[in-house]
Amino acid sequence: MDPQKVDMYIMMSSKYFEGYQLTAIREKLLKMDDSKLIQVQGVNLKDPTTMLIVSLVGGHFGIDRFMLGEVGLGIAKLLTCGGLGIWTIVDWFLILGRTREYNLHRILQVLF
Amino acid sequence: MTKRKLYTILAGLSLAGYVWLGWNFIEDSAHSAAPSVCLFKEVTGLPCPSCGTTRSMLLLVHGQLRESFMMNPFGMMLALALVIIPLWMMADVLRGSGSFYIRYTRMEYLLSHNKLLAVCAAAIVALNWFWNITKGV
Numbered sequence: 001m002d003p004q005k006v007d008m009y010i011m012m013s014s015k016y017f018e019g020y021q022l023t024a025i026r027e028k029l030l031k032m033d034d035s036k037l038i039q040v041q042g043v044n045l046k047d048p049t050t051m052l053i054v055s056l057v058g059g060h061f062g063i064d065r066f067m068l069g070e071v072g073l074g075i076a077k078l079l080t081c082g083g084l085g086i087w088t089i090v091d092w093f094l095i096l097g098r099t100r101e102y103n104l105h106r107i108l109q110v111l112f
Numbered sequence: 113m114t115k116r117k118l119y120t121i122l123a124g125l126s127l128a129g130y131v132w133l134g135w136n137f138i139e140d141s142a143h144s145a146a147p148s149v150c151l152f153k154e155v156t157g158l159p160c161p162s163c164g165t166t167r168s169m170l171l172l173v174h175g176q177l178r179e180s181f182m183m184n185p186f187g188m189m190l191a192l193a194l195v196i197i198p199l200w201m202m203a204d205v206l207r208g209s210g211s212f213y214i215r216y217t218r219m220e221y222l223l224s225h226n227k228l229l230a231v232c233a234a235a236i237v238a239l240n241w242f243w244n245i246t247k248g249v
Contacts, residue, residue: 060150060151060152060160061152061160061161069220069224070113070220071219071220071223071224072118072216072219072220073121076122076125078161078162078237079162079165079186079189079190080125080129080162080165080190081149081150081151081152081153081160081162081163081165082150082151082152082160083125083128084128084132084149085149085150085151086149088151089151
């Protein structure tokens with residue numbers, strides 16, 4: 001892929017991933033065919049900041065977990081008053097990393 | 113999520129559930145001034161969909177089935193889950209199989225891909241929430 005396009009993509013989507021993951025994603029994109037770019041750009045990634053707001057507001061009902069596709073844990077969180085309130089607070093701090101992990105998982109499905 | 117991680121999380125949750133229930137059972141604080149751990153209730157004053165499950169489960173332990181259901185139907189569901197899930201996971205670990213993990217991922221897939229099922233589940237939760245608010249749990 002054209003290095004310029006790859007760098008543009010990396011720059012635009014750097015907030016979705018952990019810093020140390022970006023180099024690996026860049027390397028992978030450089031080796032790929034140009035036609036894959038549309039597919040890569042089309043991946044629906046979740047903004048960690050938005051997820052933090054969701055977690056702050058609706059974390060008590062497990063909505064953050066539902067949105068990240070962890071339906072089972074979401075139900076568990078919903079049915080236990082947000083894990084007795086403790087899990088809710090723990091998730092406020094975990095959700096940023098968890099969202100980036102989810103994004104990496106999504107992009108890897110296209111890259112491989 | 114890996115099988116190991118899921119089993120660890122669920123084992124921890126089950127253990128926490130039993131500790132919480134045991135503590136409430138010893139205190140017998142079903143109707144006394146038990147500390148409210150529900151953030152939503154503390155902030156808004158309204159009960160959340162799962163408020164009252166502890167009281168419901170304690171009533172269930174005391175054999176008052178009807179009162180338990182009237183307090184919060186989710187209490188019975190959670191009690192069932194608290195009995196079945198740890199036993200199933202233990203059996204899985206002992207036999208080295210992953211039957212619970214397979215079921216769990218299938219359930220997750222169904223709920224996130226079958227819109228009708230998801231809407232029905234959400235409607236049940238919403239109805240229960242409305243019921244909770246009207247009876248003032």
